[in-house]
Amino acid sequence: MISSDVIRGYNDTMILYMLLEGESYGYEISKNIRRLSQEKYVMKETTLYSAFTRLEKNGCISSFHKDGEAGKRRTYYRITEEGRAYYREKCIEWQLTQEVVNTFIKE
Amino acid sequence: MISSDVIRGYNDTMILYMLLEGESYGYEISKNIRRLSQEKYVMKETTLYSAFTRLEKNGCISSFHKDGEAGKRRTYYRITEEGRAYYREKCIEWQLTQEVVNTFIKE
């Protein structure tokens, strides 16, 4: 059964997708989402950072710092096993969502 | 540019789709959405009726009553020209949304 609050939660999925390829941090993820979507989707900063908080609370990602690094201090994130599992569920849910919504869309 | 609050708003689109085929009322629309989605999506009553209020406020639908009808009093709705236009926009937006989200989905 599909919940109607789906896409909102897909910001989380996009972030997790970015982290599948390796650890990263807010600004970089934001740039990459923008680039991957070919500028069609730009995640707002506040949305992004509040997603981080939520995902870490849920155990989907974990944060850490690298010391001895140049530039402004970054908070890095990596995806956890729970995060991967959650991502996989979301992928399945998305297929279903598409099927359902498409029944209500004309061409 | 895609807004991230998309699917929430697709409840409205589903309702409008149902009304494209002719006037209807809450309970019937609800049943039909359930049926069309093959039980995969059931719109909550409160979601449905609050969507009606919103859609009427936006001028997408208009409500009326039929008198001399048997059964419990129903509020009927029909789609307006604005409603049709809004529906068409949503269809286009949905194509884009799918494209974008699919870039972040594995298989």
Next chain:
DNA sequence: ACCCAATACTACGACAGATGAAGTAAAATC
């Protein structure tokens, strides 16, 4: 050396849409 843009966040408050819980009431069915 100075300025401005880019980087990298954080804090706070507001809002909209979805939902849960509960209630009302008429009609149909058994």
Next chain:
DNA sequence: GATTTTACTTCATCTGTCGTAGTATTGGGT
């Protein structure tokens, strides 16, 4: 005549998004 189905309504709460604003460091251009 009791229960189920139909057909809503009201109200309060929650969650995720987003606007506004602020902080602070770094890099690039002139």
